[in-house]
Amino acid sequence: MNPHTRQSLRFLQSWIINTLAVLVASIILHGHIHYEKWVDLIIAALLLGILNAFVRPILLLIALPLLIFTLGLFTFVINALLLCLVSYLLKPNFEVDSFGYAFAGAAIISIVSIALNVLTGNGRVSVQRRGPPGPPKNSGGGGSGPVIDV
Numbered sequence: 001m002n003p004h005t006r007q008s009l010r011f012l013q014s015w016i017i018n019t020l021a022v023l024v025a026s027i028i029l030h031g032h033i034h035y036e037k038w039v040d041l042i043i044a045a046l047l048l049g050i051l052n053a054f055v056r057p058i059l060l061l062i063a064l065p066l067l068i069f070t071l072g073l074f075t076f077v078i079n080a081l082l083l084c085l086v087s088y089l090l091k092p093n094f095e096v097d098s099f100g101y102a103f104a105g106a107a108i109i110s111i112v113s114i115a116l117n118v119l120t121g122n123g124r125v126s127v128q129r130r131g132p133p134g135p136p137k138n139s140g141g142g143g144s145g146p147v148i149d150v
Contacts, residue, residue, distance in 0.1 A: 013122050019045035021112035025105040032101040040093040044086050048109075051082045079106035 001009075022045045026033040035041045059078045060067065066074045080103040087096040096102045116122075 010122065013120060014117075015046060015049060017113055017116045017120070017122065018049050018109075020116060021045075021109040022048065022105075024112045025108040028108055029101055029105055032097040033105050034095045036093045040090065044090055044094040047089065048082065048086050051085060055085075056082060076103060076107060076110075079110060082106070083109070 019042055022033075023041060026035060026041070035044065056078060059081070060075070063074055063078060080099060083096055083102040083106045084099060087094060087102065096105060
């Protein structure tokens, strides 16, 4: 498979995962994340993906001191702001009631996206299983056990 086709399939898979994650968030937070039709949900997921690709890195760079101070937890606030921005841009067709629900929705979207990416092998996170560790290797010195230099 050529690289262009592989990139297109990966983008499509990522978009489907993002759409499913937004759908799960709207189901869990029913009544607080609204969409009119399925097309609106698909457009919202696409716009969220575009904002995550282009705007999120800029926001992460601007908020770097806060990210360091909060040990990365401020990322959830940035994700909620991006979900609020999607809601603002697509208002009547896709809406989030408040920042609190955007925060909860962004957390749900993150968890579902990570889980689906791990299951499909699409994400940066991968699960690898290793066998049990073998006996310690002797690096020389003629003894039968490990050597500890003090």
